[in-house]
Amino acid sequence: MNIAHVLDGHAADSVALISRNRTTTYGELRDQINHLRGGLASIGVGRGDRVALLCGNGRHFVITYFATVGLGAVAVPLNPLSPAPELETEIAAVGAKVVVIEKLSAGTWANVDRSQVPTVATVISSEHGSGPEGTQSVDELLTADPVPIAEVASDDDAALIFTSGTAGLPRAARLTHGNNHANIEQSKATDVLQPSDLIYGVLPLFHIFGLNIVMTTGLAVGATVMLVQRFDPHTAAESISGRQVTVVPGAPAMWTAFTHFDELPADTFTSVRVALSGASKLPVATFHAMRDRFGVEVAEGYGLTETSATVTTSLGAPIRPGSVGRAFDGVEIRLINTDGHDVLVGDIGEIWVRGDNVFPGYYGDDPATAVVLSPDGWLQTGDMAVADDDGFLYLVDRAKDLVIVSGFNVYPAEVEGVLTMHPDVHEAGVVGVPHPHTGEAVKAFVVVRHDADVDEETLIEFCLGHVARYKCPSKVMFVDELPRNTTGKLVRRRLDDALSVS
Template sequence: MTNAAAPVWNHAASTPDRIALRGEEGEEWTYGRLRERAAAVAGRLGEQGVGPGDRVLLVAPSVPEFAFAYYGILAAGAIAVTANTMAPHRELAYIAGDAEVSLVLGWHAITPAPKQAADELSLPYWELRPGLAETGPAEACAILDAHPREDDDTAALLYTSGTTGRPKGSQLTHGNLNACAAVFCDVHAITGDDCAVTGLPLFHVFGQACVMATTMRAGGSLTLLERFHPSTMLAMIRRDHPTFIAGVPTMWNALLRTADDTGADFTGLRLASSGGASLPVEVMRAFEERFGCTIVEGYGLTETTGAATCHLAGRPAKPGHVGRALPGCAVSVRDDDGHELPPGQVGEVHIKGPIVMKGYWNRPDATAEALRDGWLRTGDLGATDDDGDLRIVDRKKDLVIRGGYNVYPREVEEVLYEHPDIVEAAVIGVPDEFYGEEVAAVIAVRPGARLDVSELRAWAKERLSAYKVPHLVAVVDELPKGATGKILKRAIDPALLKADAGTAEAAEPARRDRAAAPPGTPRTSDGTHA
């Protein structure tokens, strides 16, 4: 019966002067101050009538104040619904409406989208400012202790898009968050003496559960970058001398391109945790050589609290693999009939353990489809070897992973179909050296229409988060289809989408009849995982 905010309260009681959080500008927040601000948030939520089980939408970047608000929500017994800071107001309004939130919290420096979403739904809105002084002095309304919660009580709702239907809220429980933090403290030997630096978004499961919750459980310190930039992250590494850092492959690639040869600045760095997408072997090797630390790759989903497998200490990492099941977890590769397959055979990856979500919010059918006898069906195809190490082969669905962010083509396609000049649309992922995959769209327009690609991107950006907007666009007369009229993405000629993302133009008329590749031509994919 432990609230996931309890570690903050415990460390504030035992070591109140230990540094918990650092910001880019050098501001430091002790565990004592973190608890004070979180307690004030929890108290004010109570004054507003927000109680155990109520949902609160939190839209904020990776700043210390995110942690103040997040742990305040959890301490009040409420449920934190965290959303992307790049989401336009209609995405936020959908999430807020679906989760039936009681209140919206939005960081002052981001777009007006959170306020617009709150206004649309007639919900109260708090603008969060540095230090969260607007929550009032701690002694005025603060709670004394985090509200007791059961392991199976929902702590956070993180929305994931689907290839069909609208985004679904993954219910992560207090037990899930505590289990995730405990297992990573164990396998990575994280203690109160460790310092972490990350540019990951805290609204995402990787930053929120695998990094922040783990560091807070250990009693370590966490330096947050509001927005990742390689030069800024390198400066934070030099300033704060972290023992471990966390990010996605595009971040490691960017650091390699930016860093000089002053390796002495990174002598205390022992571990880099990588997830969100498949890590190229050459990037791993170059990073370890340059920075002198080990990159530990893992695999997980929002539905598994970001955790499932990991390369374990003392065992050499196998290129192309994502490690074996974390302690207390199990991985099973199964065929379409649910039978477990032997090592080497490819099937759907299933995961079981204390990190598996409670279910999808108000989606009993989707929950029943995803969770069977305690096992989560991931939708990813993989294979284990004789040692139990997992290799992700491909995906059952057409998920695109751009720089560690999941982009579901169906969601983007539905928006594109709202454009008055678009009559057909197919969104796919194409390999990209920097992002891993880039979002690409092949579209057909109504007769006589002229579509400016730059204007299309601007139009789409008003309706989609920036990372979901197609950066490669080809215009064709007609998309290839099967006998039933279904668009055949595998028959799209990848050559149509090889233009540079910054200069992509609509396909020239002479090439518009080349959308269909010869029969049997596969769609390009780098096979990265969620």
């Protein structure tokens, strides 16, 4: 098996991708991937090698991803807009042999300290002549003779996706060919996506939602995926209406943005047959606003990187506002209380998941894997929920302190670590706070060193140099001390109380 086979069998003249107003048919896409697979093999990429992708939503991401996994190598999609220190950490953590950059990420890559990523042997650029000396271009590699898809075992890794969803600081979740195949088949079994669909692909492809639900599942059914680099409600609405898009997946922040954009006509989404929301809870008010104003019912789902994307879906049944739906066929769910027992219907419990889509663990981190994955295969998600008599799940809260900004996971410890790197910061605490556009935003509470002279803007700018923008605090509060328990552990739920001592 190999997940690259999802592209097989579709009509050669059917359109697979629309990217930057350029169409690529399935025949053209398969041909480009076949040649690039040969090009990667010619520079020594083989089974198990890690290839980091610093690419935005576009054709180059798609062909590089499938060429990589088709060799039995492992794709590592990274945020192309991450600052150099973050990229250095992630690339070093997985020991990437090859890095693929685009114009979008070329500037950041130029700031990467190559001594921090010693395993990188080759840099490939989508733009000829772009990148440091010695960089090869995708076009050059596309001239290589094609090589066949390598057959692999179901438990061979296909991708490493960085996440902090269930185990603290960012770690690379291993997603196998079997994991990906299982989730694609679970999604296809709902019969929601059709070959005639045009899917709006603005969700970043380095995010599991964009990677496996939008791109891989969309291409697996033979649909057309329209890849979009950035979201703004006006341009998105024009594209959806003008091109008659039929499927729109997005994070709650996207749907909320549409409802807050007063200029959108009521018929903006008349072509949309399926509207999907995931990555965090969709506000019930947003559901009603989309339905009442545009006639669109947004179906919620629930999943994690560690489950290869999805666990539950609202599709295939009448949508219940506030619910993320029921489990896919082949996926088991339990709600567990603090004593380790299944809760009664209507009681709150932690979501545990088991199925072929559940990952085997974090790359090179057995202790972190053991924290979240039981010996008999149950993933302990850290998310709290209630189930009704019909098996519909309602998310309540997170057992951990994860913050979700526009669908992206932000773990407070990572941001706190960056803040305390500043010479004027003694300690820091970070929480998520509600935000009308992004769902949540990062708020930091900082204790500065004696006689320090630092302001909010300076600390935010400092963070921008070390982590992605969505992880940076939007608000910094200066306090005299942080709340801690008797063992000295930071009590984040009491951080707002710290303001009273400032």
